[in-house]
Amino acid sequence: MKNTVTTFKSAKESNEKLSMLTAYDYSTAKLMDEAGINGILVGDSLGNVVLGYEDTLSVTMEDMIHHGRAVARGAKNSLVVVDMPFMSYQTSVYDAVKNAGRLMKEGRAGAVKLEGGKEVSEAINAITNAGIPVMAHLGLTPQSINAFGGFKVQGKSEEAAKKLINDAKAVEEAGAFALVLECVPEKLAKLITESINIPTIGIGAGKYCDGQILVYQDMLGMFSDFTPKFVKKYADIGSVMKEAFKEYNDEINKGVFPSGEHTYKIDDEVIEKLY
Numbered sequence: 001m002k003n004t005v006t007t008f009k010s011a012k013e014s015n016e017k018l019s020m021l022t023a024y025d026y027s028t029a030k031l032m033d034e035a036g037i038n039g040i041l042v043g044d045s046l047g048n049v050v051l052g053y054e055d056t057l058s059v060t061m062e063d064m065i066h067h068g069r070a071v072a073r074g075a076k077n078s079l080v081v082v083d084m085p086f087m088s089y090q091t092s093v094y095d096a097v098k099n100a101g102r103l104m105k106e107g108r109a110g111a112v113k114l115e116g117g118k119e120v121s122e123a124i125n126a127i128t129n130a131g132i133p134v135m136a137h138l139g140l141t142p143q144s145i146n147a148f149g150g151f152k153v154q155g156k157s158e159e160a161a162k163k164l165i166n167d168a169k170a171v172e173e174a175g176a177f178a179l180v181l182e183c184v185p186e187k188l189a190k191l192i193t194e195s196i197n198i199p200t201i202g203i204g205a206g207k208y209c210d211g212q213i214l215v216y217q218d219m220l221g222m223f224s225d226f227t228p229k230f231v232k233k234y235a236d237i238g239s240v241m242k243e244a245f246k247e248y249n250d251e252i253n254k255g256v257f258p259s260g261e262h263t264y265k266i267d268d269e270v271i272e273k274l275y
């Protein structure tokens with residue numbers, strides 16, 4: 001069944017859980033779509049897992065458009081959400097709407113996601129008013145790594161927790177259709193989930209969120225630069241890949257690959273004339 005912003009909103013009302021994963025290319029998105037994943041996020045985490053940067057700050061609009069289009073072609077039923085990269089929405093409401101529009105038109109997104117609370121509520125409102133669904137993102141917002149001083153759990157003090165609750169209400173009020181909660185204590189994520197009428201999608205935010213999301217290379221054991229506590233490995237594809245690459249390398253060196261079954265033939269009469 002086709003997932004839309006409406007599906008996400010009604011899932012919360014009917015207490016159905018939402019599943020999301022990140023993807024950055026056509027073939028991975030297609031597998032997730034066929035597996036029945038509700039939403040696919042073209043995350044700016046592509047800066048880490050695809051491009052090899054240490055953080056997400058260098059990711060560009062062109063990167064997001066390029067990967068958004070690829071994912072959109074593979075996702076028939078999953079809702080495709082594309083991350084707005086660092087500095088594509090913080091500079092002005094005009095820039096925010098303009099760049100959200102590019103992610104829809106050129107990136108073929110079904111919705112966009114941006115990081116922040118009250119400070120971006122005007123942008124969320126303006127993008128929503130342009131007919132573009134917005135997913136909000138609170139807690140550990142990686143584009144603010146330099147302001148946080150590192151990747152840390154958010155909202156642990158009373159003051160920080162209150163700010164998160166108020167920000168969640170602010171993004172809902174501004175028109176966001178869903179909210180990602182990243183690295184937030186489980187009980188606070190539960191309180192936030194109960195305090196708003198839009199679905200919360202957790203990553204390191206516990207089981208009471210309305211949905212869950214993980215970076216796919218993390219859950220498949222394909223990424224090892226860092227492994228947050230919230231990651232569960234559903235398969236060790238990284239090891240499987242490395243073993244296959246080694247075997248391929250070995251077989252080439254030994255002359256085992258390619259053998260007859262992977263080779264094209266020509267009539268002997270033809271080839272003899274060429275010698």
Ligand SMILES: Nc1nc(=O)c2c([nH]1)NC[C@@H]1CN(c3ccc(C(=O)N[C@@H](CCC(=O)O)C(=O)O)cc3)CN21
Nearest residue numbers: 045048049056142151152153215218223226228229230
């Ligand atoms: N591969 C990948 N997975 C992600 O989940 C992810 C990205 N990349 N890139 C963008 C952000 C960065 N993220 C991160 C990165 C590190 C931690 C981390 O090391 N967290 C500590 C918290 C320690 C604490 O405060 O108690 C941890 O041990 O989980 C968390 C989220 C989440 N996002």
Ligand SMILES: CC(C)C(=O)C(=O)O
Nearest residue numbers: 022043044045180203
């Ligand atoms: C971790 C998720 C929520 C994200 O924003 C990303 O992948 O960029």
Ligand SMILES: [Mg+2]
Nearest residue numbers: 043044045083
């Ligand atoms: Mg992101």
